[in-house]
Amino acid sequence: MNALASGFLLNWRRTARRSALLTLPLTVSITCFLLPLLFLLVVSFLEPSQVDLYGKQATFSNYGHVIGDEFYLKIIGRSLFATVIVLAISLVLAYPAAIVVARFTPKWRFRVLAILLFPLMVSNVVRAYGWIAILGRHGVANTVMLKVGFIDAPLPLLYTFSAVVVGLLTILLPYMIISIANSLAAIDRSYGEAAQSLGAGPWRAFWHVTLPLSSPGVASGCMIVFFLSLSAYVTISLLGGPRFKMLVSLVFDSTVAYQWPRASALSFILLLLGLGGGAAILAITRPGRVRGRSR
């Protein structure tokens, strides 16, 4: 009994010691993230005010306003559409690249992934201005095409949907490639060989075995790309311009216009879209299946 008691105490102490390590991150996370978020949630249900940042009366009108307004709905739809397009293109481009990267030896894989990460060391602002220099009315692309005689007048390349998608892709593609490549590299080659010995050609072995087994990497890559793309601001405002707005731009605009309740409501709609998208990604890719069923 005594041994049991002391064993319990020892266990408890160990648990306590381990939990102590969590204290700092938890404190920071609660005070700097969770509490402000709750505050924001409260604000999103308060009346706007002419004199203060927000009024005192509770209301649903901030949400009602957004959902009832065709302008807002159009921009929400556009944000989702752009994000899904970016996600789809990055998935299609990244998977083959990841297959190639995953085949390198660990040493070379690390080097290639480091090279892929290299462009991310340049600030988003600088990168966006780079695209402006290329896509602008008198930019590199238009100048070259005019000189070659491919076009007669400069094309409107900048401040378009495509410009935003291209800009986002150049930032987000490396995340997708790295995520999928690491997942693919972790798959034991015997699975593919087992599939082949059972009569599956390369394509069917890929479809029935490799692809499902890479689902954790696909899922995490999609999550990163989806969240970052949905919440991107700099790229969108610089390459989309004043006419091509997204949900995040609206949050910013409302904030600088001192309409905090509306900005909060828009933020929470964005958050819900993000959570919904994440859930959809998990439901489609089903990364949990590689673990089989839990005991």
Added chain:
Amino acid sequence: MTTDIDVSLQQVRKTYGGVVAVDGVTLDVPRGSFISLLGPSGCGKTTTLRIVAGFEYPDHGDVLIRGQRVTDIPPYRRNCGMVFQNFALFPHLSIADNVAFGLRMRRVHRPERTEQVREALSLVKLSGFEERYPNQLSGGQQQRVALARALVLRPSVLLLDEPLGSLDKKLREEMQVEIRDLQQRFAISTIFVTHDQEEALTMSDAVAVMNHGVIEQFGTPREVFERPRTEFVARFMGANNVLRGRVASNESELQAVELGTGRIHVRAGGKHVGDRILVTVRPENMSLSRGDVSSGNVSSGISAIVTSVVYHGATTHVYMAAGEEPLVAHLPNRASDDLRLTEGDSLRCSWSEESTIMLADRP
């Protein structure tokens, strides 16, 4: 005749960046037989198996399955059933779907597929496990699923790549019997890769002992164990006493051989006085007595000094040095007790003339 051979390897050679993995292996697997490729790691046994499966392409030589040249045929059209060392069960598929995988690839229709899966699982005593997942099964059960998955396709040949390596000793012995039973029931030609000589001896119809990419000896378990032809095979089979000597004199059928610290008699036809000779004797066939060779009146035996005595449960191992050569004898505990051996004792090692195994000498 060729139709009776399920797998035939002809002068197969494979190198990796200049390093020879398989060096001209020729091997026939008669229908329904169980052949082991036995050897230490890096001897080329797994590469040989993978060449049969089609995962490796030989630099030279040919692979024939049921008389058809398959060297250029990809693995998925060879109809080889393969069981991997880690089993390679698809973790995202249920047991039933794992076993059904090959049938699905062959576009077998669902009702027939379900029936065959049911049959295959009952054969490996796993009925009722259909809906489970690989991670819910024990090592032995996973092993059986891997076997069922391969056997359900009625492959031309079953390839087993150290399938018992990851199981504990007791389970390994059970699975040895079970695999052998299944193999005989299906009369399926099997190539079994292992580094465990006991496993190879108990399970196989024939054993190919491999070293440095070459089959050093191919024969029945008995032949390989009792009549090893080379020093490597002898040592791999546990006959660790390898002695070098020269023929000293011809006495009718027997030759007297000088072995440094003694002389023995062997039956070595065709050897002349002065020829070099290499012999081995199994540790359990050696008997020890007090005193050195000159003290006895038997003229066959060698002198040795005890270096250590190790109790091994069923037997006691006596390690000795005969000049430079290390020797080991496995004695019944009673015999070693009677001798009261201690380090530094002088002994006479002797053995019967039939226990002497002549080895091919390599210069």
